[in-house]
Amino acid sequence: MGNAQLVEVVLPGVVAPEGLQIRQGVVPAAGPGQVVIAMEATGVSFAEQQMRRGRYYDQPPFPFVPGYDLVGRVLTTGQGVDPGLAGRRVAALVKVGGWASHVVVDARDAVEVPDGLTAEEAETAVLNGITAWQMLHRKARVRAGQTVLVHGASGGVGSVLVQLARAAGVKVIGTASVRHHDSLRERGVVPVDYRADDVPARVRELAPGGVDAVFDHLGGRSVIDSWRLLAPGGTLVAYGSASTRDDTGSKQWPVLKILGRTWLWNALPNRRRAHFYNIWAGRALSAARFRARLRADLTEVFAAVLRGEVAAPVAATLPLAQAAEALRLAESSTVTGKIVLTP
Template sequence: MNAAEMIEVVLPGKVEPEGLQVRRGAVPSAGPGEVVIRMEATGVSFAEQQMRRGRYYDQPPFPFVPGYDLVGTVSEAGDGVDPALVGSRVAVLLKVGGWASHVVVDAADVVPVPEGISAAEAETVVINGITAWQMLHRKARVRAGQTVLVHGANGGVGSVLVQLAQAAGAKVIGTASVRHHAALRERGVSPIDYRGEDVPARVRELAPRGVNAVFDHVGGRGIIDSWRLLAPGGTLVSYGSASTRDDEGSKQWPVLKLLGRVWLWNALPNRRRAYFFNVWAGQALNRSRFRARLRTDLTEVFEALGCGDITAHIAAELPLTGAAEAMRLAESGTVAGKVVLHA
């Protein structure tokens, strides 16, 4: 790639992965308060899979550049930005725009990546890690000796949740397809086959008094079982609606239904709590507080990665121009961890 050329991948509309378009242009410049990041690693998360179908509840209108997060090196700092940032490796949460060789962001949004962590390793725990950390510690407040149920325990968020919960001293029950059970057992997880087993019955066998927290990205009717499996004082954290990924119709309706259930459950006279987790909550009301919390929590995640409490699960690494293949692989359900793209 020419040093003065930018490459980005465009999602033009509701297309198959092969419909993604590669666009080339001039490298952007940093404005006041901004930095240019030369991307080293970005990835395919469930959000991009939903966006490709037009199913992500607040995605921008087509066409746009997807890419929920990235890790890279600051190549230029604009006016008012500490020039010492240039040359440092940072991570940033974007929602869209990460599938590009160069990205312009507000300098206040970048989080330093510690020495000794590669770009690909760090990438696996940006959106996945911050989601897992905040759900576990800010919402469910899981403590040592508790038992938690993690749906999709082999996935991007799920695998980080499993490790963070274990680092906190919790016992973990995880749902996954059978092909991932051996790996989960090696990590000390009690696996359940969500296709071939009666999940609620199996969870009750493993935790007769109920579980202290459930982390549910599936949504749909199964969210009711997740609620019923809670022990008194337990917490349900819903953070997606994977079961409706391929549905037609309104993309907001599945989320609105989840929000309605959460409101109703919390209005009932019981000792359990439910949350619908959105990593962007509070950004519009208090951006400086949002940034500070994000920086604090992602720094904790990087420290956990550095000390070995969590490990980076890289499913595959492909070039940015191979985004179509990466999307296919991420959607196949055959890999564990995160599919990473590099410039």
């Protein structure tokens, strides 16, 4: 371990994937309350696709190391941290910094990965799993027998969301391109072709009284359609603006527009609710509560993976040095499952 070297991927500015840079350096030391994680797996998510375009609404200034989450083993522990953590496999949500061979995190942000899960299996469930679990159970508070609509049901978050919903006894309508329909049917999902079908009309046919929840990552016009598809007492959970990924102009505006709409809809005298889900919400107000919820929810997701209720396939595994290729593959929309980077 003594001669290990830090390798990290740097996003220098608004560049094509090939513009990512590989930087080498000294493995960082753990400060008080911190651990150094030797990364075993980190993911390529939609956030990095937005960040390289300068379109992620609260990304740090360039240059920076992207990488929203990671799984690895604790290499060293800082002062005040249980030294017994060394060698344990943990997961962490970091927003940026994960695309590196060694990552320093606050020990309180490291969640232990249960035995029986590989680093790659655990990695597929971190960002996507927490997002899906919290939207389903903390925001929409779904109950068995309800019907929900999941946009992008074969995507990273969507595929975990539909499986967690089915495990909770919920009926699921999912939008996806035709090539994913068979695999969705195998999971008990009623597929809708978002390219060929009039999605709102088709959903009304399938759920004439409306749906109990809609999970919408598209933003833009889709959010309005989603709101109109809700049954009385239903909940809209918007969690992104994927439809504006390639737009120019303000990166905050698409999100502010959704926030404005949800505020307005919630102010209206009706029984439906709208939320804009942000995985980091509440952290500034109470870091301890935020961490406790994150730990509890990720532990639930890992348990669901171990029970076989959630399978999050790995589409491809590439070394950190091939991050550009991994990002291009993720953006091509030609693969199903998570693209994972390893050291």
